[in-house]
Amino acid sequence: xxxxxxFEDFEAGRSFPLATRIVTAAEIVEFASEFDPQxxxxxxxxxxxxxxxxxxxxxxxxxxxxxxxxxDGWLSRSSSEGSPGxxxxxxxxxxxxxxxxxxxxxxxxxRLLRTRPGIGLIRFRHEVENQRGELVMRGENPxxxxxxxxxxxxx
Amino acid sequence: MRLIExxxxxxxxxxxxxTFTPEDIIRFAEKFDPQPFHVDAEAAKDYxxxxxxxxxxxxxxxxxxxxxxxxxxxVERLESEGKTAPKLGPSPGFRKLQWLxxxxxxxxxxxxxxxxxxxxxxxxxGTWINTTLNEGVNQxxxxxxxxxxxxxxxxxxxx
Numbered sequence: 001x002x003x004x005x006x007f008e009d010f011e012a013g014r015s016f017p018l019a020t021r022i023v024t025a026a027e028i029v030e031f032a033s034e035f036d037p038q039x040x041x042x043x044x045x046x047x048x049x050x051x052x053x054x055x056x057x058x059x060x061x062x063x064x065x066x067x068x069x070x071x072d073g074w075l076s077r078s079s080s081e082g083s084p085g086x087x088x089x090x091x092x093x094x095x096x097x098x099x100x101x102x103x104x105x106x107x108x109x110x111r112l113l114r115t116r117p118g119i120g121l122i123r124f125r126h127e128v129e130n131q132r133g134e135l136v137m138r139g140e141n142p143x144x145x146x147x148x149x150x151x152x153x154x155x
Numbered sequence: 156m157r158l159i160e161x162x163x164x165x166x167x168x169x170x171x172x173x174t175f176t177p178e179d180i181i182r183f184a185e186k187f188d189p190q191p192f193h194v195d196a197e198a199a200k201d202y203x204x205x206x207x208x209x210x211x212x213x214x215x216x217x218x219x220x221x222x223x224x225x226x227x228x229x230v231e232r233l234e235s236e237g238k239t240a241p242k243l244g245p246s247p248g249f250r251k252l253q254w255l256x257x258x259x260x261x262x263x264x265x266x267x268x269x270x271x272x273x274x275x276x277x278x279x280x281g282t283w284i285n286t287t288l289n290e291g292v293n294q295x296x297x298x299x300x301x302x303x304x305x306x307x308x309x310x311x312x313x314x
Contacts, residue, residue: 035216037223040245051307052245059246060219064187064212071189080190081203083211083254086302090248116203144203 005078006148007120010107018103018128019072021065023057025097031061044097056094062137063089066128070105079146081119089139093130101136103128108140118150156233158241158285158308159273167269167290171221175209177260183213196260208257214264214300215252218289221266244307247284252302256293264291264299271303281310 005016025044032041036058039046047055057065095101108123121142128137162168177196184193188210191198196207209217230240258264269288276282284305291300 035220060212060216064216067212068187082190082192085254086252088250091246
C-alpha cells in the first residue's frame with residue numbers, strides 16, 4: 001500500500017515529487033478557448049509572432065496543470081483540506097505545446113491552526129520545470145492538512 | 156493610448172458575471188483538481204468546505220474569461236472611436252491570491268479589475284508592467300477571491 005501523508009509527515013525541507021505531464025497542443029487550445037482566448041494560446045502562428053515564441057499554455061492552464069501534477073504526485077494521498085490562497089506565483093518561461101513538465105513541492109514551514117482543531121497549515125514552495133530543466137513556474141502557498149493524531153499534537 | 160490612461164488607478168471596473176453550475180465545477184475539477192470537495196457533492200459534506208465547490212483555479216480562470224470578454228468589447232469600442240487600444244501581452248505572474256470563501260455550486264461570481272500601478276520594464280524598452288487588483292464577489296456581495304495580477308503592455312504607434 002502506498003504511503004499516505006498527514007500533517008505530521010510534512011517536515012520543513014522535505015520534498016514531494018509532482019507527477020510528470022506532457023502538454024498537448026489540443027489541450028492548450030481547449031483551455032484557452034474557454035478561459036483565455038488570446039491569440040498566442042490559440043494558434044501556433046500567433047504564438048510564434050508573440051514574445052512567447054510558439055503556441056503556449058495560458059498561465060492559468062499551467063497553474064491548473066500544476067494542480068493536477070501535485071494531486072497525482074502526492075496530494076491525493078494526503079489529508080488535504082484545501083488552501084486559502086497563493087502568496088506568489090511566477091510564470092517564468094512559456095509552456096509550449098509538446099513540453100514535458102515535472103517538479104516538486106518543498107515544505108517551507110508548518111504550524112497548527114488555533115481556529116480549527118485537528119488541522120495544521122503547511123507552507124510549500126512549488127517548482128515546475130520543462131524537459132530542458134528550465135524553471136517554467138514557481139509558487140508559494142499554504143495548504144490545510146488534517147493531523148493524524150490530533151490529541152497528541154504539540155502546540 | 157496606455158492602459159493607465161484608460162483605467163486610472165483606483166477606478167474599479169466590473170467585467171462580468173459567471174455562474175458556476177455543478178456540471179462546470181465537476182468538469183473542471185475532474186481535469187485539474189479532483190479533490191473530493193470539487194467533484195462529489197456527497198463526499199464534500201465531510202470536509203471543511205461542507206459542500207460541492209469550485210477549484211480555486213476554476214475561480215481564477217473565470218476572472219480571466221470575464222476580463223477578456225470585457226476587454227474585447229473595450230477594444231472594439233476604442234477602435235470605433237478612432238482610438239488605438241492598449242496592446243496587452245502575457246502576464247509574468249501574480250501575488251497575494253486569497254480564496255476568501257468557497258464558490259459553491261450555483262453561485263454567480265461578479266468579477267472586477269482595478270488598476271493599481273504601471274511602471275516601465277527596465278529590461279525591455281517600450282514595455283510596461285501593469286499591476287491590477289482582481290476580485291470576485293458572489294451573489295450575496297461576499298468577496299470570494301482577490302489577487303494582485305500583472306500584465307505586460309507594449310508601446311503602440313499612434314495613428
